[in-house]
Amino acid sequence: MAFDNRRRTPEELAEVAAEIRRDIIKMLVEAGSGHSGGPLGTTDIYAVLYLGGILRHRPEEPNWAGRDRYVLSAGHMAPVLYATLANAGYFSKEELLTLRKYNTRLQGHPGRDTGLPGIETSSGSLGQGISIAVGMAMSDKLLDKSDRRVFSLTGDGELQEGSVWEAVMAASHYKLDNFCWIIDNNDCQIDGRIDEVMSVYPIDAKCESFGFDTITVDGHNFDELYGAFDRFIENHRNGTGKPTAIIAKTYMGKGVSFMHDKFEWHGKPPSAAEAELALKELMASN
Amino acid sequence: MQEYKLLGQKPTRHGFGHALVTLGERYDNVVVLGGDITGSVMTSFFKEKFPDRFFSIGIAEQNATTIAAGLALSGKIPFFASYGAFCAFRNADQLRISVCYNEANVKIGGGHAGISVGPDGATHQVLEEVSFLRALPHMTLVVPCDYEEARKATIAIGEKVGPAYIRFGRSPVPQFTIEDTPFELGKALVMREGNDVALIACGALVWEAMLAAQELAKRGISARVINSPSIKPFDVQTVVQAAQECGAVVTAEEHQVYGALGGAVAEVLAKNYPVPVEFVGVKDTFGGSGEPEELMVKFGLTWREIYASALVAMERRDKGFLGSVRRATDVAVYEEETIEQQ
Ligand SMILES: Cc1ncc(C[n+]2csc(CCOP(=O)(O)OP(=O)(O)O)c2C)c(N)n1
Numbered sequence: 001m002a003f004d005n006r007r008r009t010p011e012e013l014a015e016v017a018a019e020i021r022r023d024i025i026k027m028l029v030e031a032g033s034g035h036s037g038g039p040l041g042t043t044d045i046y047a048v049l050y051l052g053g054i055l056r057h058r059p060e061e062p063n064w065a066g067r068d069r070y071v072l073s074a075g076h077m078a079p080v081l082y083a084t085l086a087n088a089g090y091f092s093k094e095e096l097l098t099l100r101k102y103n104t105r106l107q108g109h110p111g112r113d114t115g116l117p118g119i120e121t122s123s124g125s126l127g128q129g130i131s132i133a134v135g136m137a138m139s140d141k142l143l144d145k146s147d148r149r150v151f152s153l154t155g156d157g158e159l160q161e162g163s164v165w166e167a168v169m170a171a172s173h174y175k176l177d178n179f180c181w182i183i184d185n186n187d188c189q190i191d192g193r194i195d196e197v198m199s200v201y202p203i204d205a206k207c208e209s210f211g212f213d214t215i216t217v218d219g220h221n222f223d224e225l226y227g228a229f230d231r232f233i234e235n236h237r238n239g240t241g242k243p244t245a246i247i248a249k250t251y252m253g254k255g256v257s258f259m260h261d262k263f264e265w266h267g268k269p270p271s272a273a274e275a276e277l278a279l280k281e282l283m284a285s286n
Numbered sequence: 287m288q289e290y291k292l293l294g295q296k297p298t299r300h301g302f303g304h305a306l307v308t309l310g311e312r313y314d315n316v317v318v319l320g321g322d323i324t325g326s327v328m329t330s331f332f333k334e335k336f337p338d339r340f341f342s343i344g345i346a347e348q349n350a351t352t353i354a355a356g357l358a359l360s361g362k363i364p365f366f367a368s369y370g371a372f373c374a375f376r377n378a379d380q381l382r383i384s385v386c387y388n389e390a391n392v393k394i395g396g397g398h399a400g401i402s403v404g405p406d407g408a409t410h411q412v413l414e415e416v417s418f419l420r421a422l423p424h425m426t427l428v429v430p431c432d433y434e435e436a437r438k439a440t441i442a443i444g445e446k447v448g449p450a451y452i453r454f455g456r457s458p459v460p461q462f463t464i465e466d467t468p469f470e471l472g473k474a475l476v477m478r479e480g481n482d483v484a485l486i487a488c489g490a491l492v493w494e495a496m497l498a499a500q501e502l503a504k505r506g507i508s509a510r511v512i513n514s515p516s517i518k519p520f521d522v523q524t525v526v527q528a529a530q531e532c533g534a535v536v537t538a539e540e541h542q543v544y545g546a547l548g549g550a551v552a553e554v555l556a557k558n559y560p561v562p563v564e565f566v567g568v569k570d571t572f573g574g575s576g577e578p579e580e581l582m583v584k585f586g587l588t589w590r591e592i593y594a595s596a597l598v599a600m601e602r603r604d605k606g607f608l609g610s611v612r613r614a615t616d617v618a619v620y621e622e623e624t625i626e627q628q
Contacts, residue, residue: 031405032405033404033405033406034405075409100405100406100407100575100576101405101575101576102574102575102576102577102580102581102584103574103576104574104575106575107407107408107409107574107575108405108406108407108409108410108575109406109407109408109409109410111407111408111409111574113408113572122408122409123409124406124407124409124410125371125372125376125409126345127345157322157344157345158345160322160344160345160346161345161346162346162348162349189322189345190322190323190325190326191320191322191323191324191325191342196342197320197322197342197344198322198342198343198344198345198346200344
């Protein structure tokens with residue numbers, strides 16, 4: 001049974017998120033490669049967006065012309081997007097187990113060429129998805145005069161790509177109040193902590209100076225996430241002319257104790273034994 | 287001539303990583319830039335040994351490339367390595383102008399190249415960069431076939447002044463050259479003698495060409511196997527001589543068939559000594575997720591295609607024309623025959 005997309009209580013969302021996290025673990029252990037940390041860390045955001053009534057979308061009609069669009073700029077986090085789409089009913093949960101396999105629609109990084117429903121664009125080269133999202137928001141607001149909204153999630157390491165800042169400069173320049181930028185601030189990337197690799201801090205002051213209404217939230221607190229998304233929707237409705245940035249403070253590997261806040265889990269899957277442990281923890285957590 | 291045997295399996299990226307340490311020991315102006323992927327492209331060895339000469343630049347390939355140009359213009363020998371997908375294309379403009387036009391002494395290590403990066407899928411399976419890099423004036427470009435050759439090639443580009451790029455893969459690949467095997471920029475190496483057909487390969491497909499030659503020998507066909515790691519400068523003489531002596535040529539590479547090794551061979555032969563050439567490589571399509579071995583089969587990058595293409599090239603030669611014979615069907619027939627023989 002797919003979850004429907006409606007406002008939910010924190011308890012309900014916790015249940016949705018736990019199910020998505022379990023799917024992520026099952027997919028990754030079956031695939032034998034792939035990214036665990038980012039997907040588990042951003043799951044709560046996806047629960048609110050796709051199954052908590054924020055994103056206007058129709059799983060049974062993926063190309064519905066009135067839909068809001070979501071662009072995963074950090075393409076390596078594909079497992080959470082796939083697991084969320086399956087839980088929303090875009091395709092069967094069985095298909096999740098084909099992740100990263102030969103001829104799959106669930107490519108290691110999202111591939112538009114596969115025709116997987118719910119995938120708005122290919123991504124995987126960091127710093128490109130967000131520009132695509134800005135292009136979509138320009139099309140919606142400046143050309144089509146539609147009230148569609150565009151959401152895009154980048155990692156915090158991804159902010160080191162200069163093109164990200166080119167994208168958000170344009171979002172601000174064109175007053176794209178229909179554009180919501182979500183930053184997954186888990187302070188982890190492949191080689192270590194953000195500060196050790198190349199500091200991007202302070203992120204909030206940068207977003208503000210780039211003209212964004214900037215909101216920092218605990219990315220695992222559903223009330224705070226709702227608060228931030230609601231403010232974006234208000235901004236859009238009121239035509240503030242300002243894009244919105246949501247800095248979500250998250251933990252890499254959230255929900256699985258031995259992955260918690262460890263950058264080493266950026267790009268590897270759990271072993272069979274680790275997956276069993278993780279699933280046990282995720283059963284207990286809801 | 288030396289006989290080449292299978293000695294084991296090792297990723298070429300380890301050869302790159304180990305050679306950087308050697309270069310670091312020999313020259314104190316060798317520096318390395320990291321792009322948040324140091325453990326995968328083995329710049330981590332250098333980082334551990336020479337922490338003061340390692341600089342993390344973050345996920346910023348354009349910046350890393352131009353910073354490298356600045357370091358080079360200040361007398362340093364900077365190496366920057368990342369996935370080839372991102373350190374040949376994301377920074378293409380920087381490579382063209384700040385590095386090559388400046389003749390800056392910048393070295394790029396492009397890792398995880400080709401279809402064999404596997405499950406990551408099309409975005410990461412870079413199959414086009416050799417064509418682009420080859421077209422850049424002043425660029426030196428090497429595609430080594432195994433660990434040992436990658437090690438030597440890295441040292442060679444480090445010691446040559448000017449822009450250079452080395453391409454290497456992620457998966458372990460057959461190791462068959464040894465420390466004594468000659469390596470020189472601008473030189474190809476005959477790995478196996480033969481006069482019926484020449485198989486010219488680079489990278490992981492050199493070993494596949496050796497396997498194809500073994501299979502062809504069973505049919506009484508003697509194939510010359512040429513390993514051409516140096517795409518630029520290119521060994522024109524060895525290639526022309528092979529065309530003159532064999533009259534039929536096959537090229538093989540883990541790359542698009544347009545403009546890379548196959549393109550170089552075709553250009554050289556069109557000008558000097560036209561003979562039929564068949565091209566083994568990825569045929570104008572993007573890759574996809576899967577295990578490296580199944581992808582190499584799916585995209586036609588094994589000894590079978592080299593073998594079948596050799597038969598087609600020889601048939602074209604024997605029929606006395608440069609045009610194409612019924613290629614698609616012929617390859618299918620040859621493939622069937624081969625499979626039956628097994
Ligand atoms: C242009 C580009 N350069 C490098 C990479 C390789 N890469 C994939 S994910 C990643 C780290 C991303 O860090 P972050 O955005 O913080 O994501 P997280 O580690 O939190 O999942 C890197 C360097 C890439 N995919 N694209």
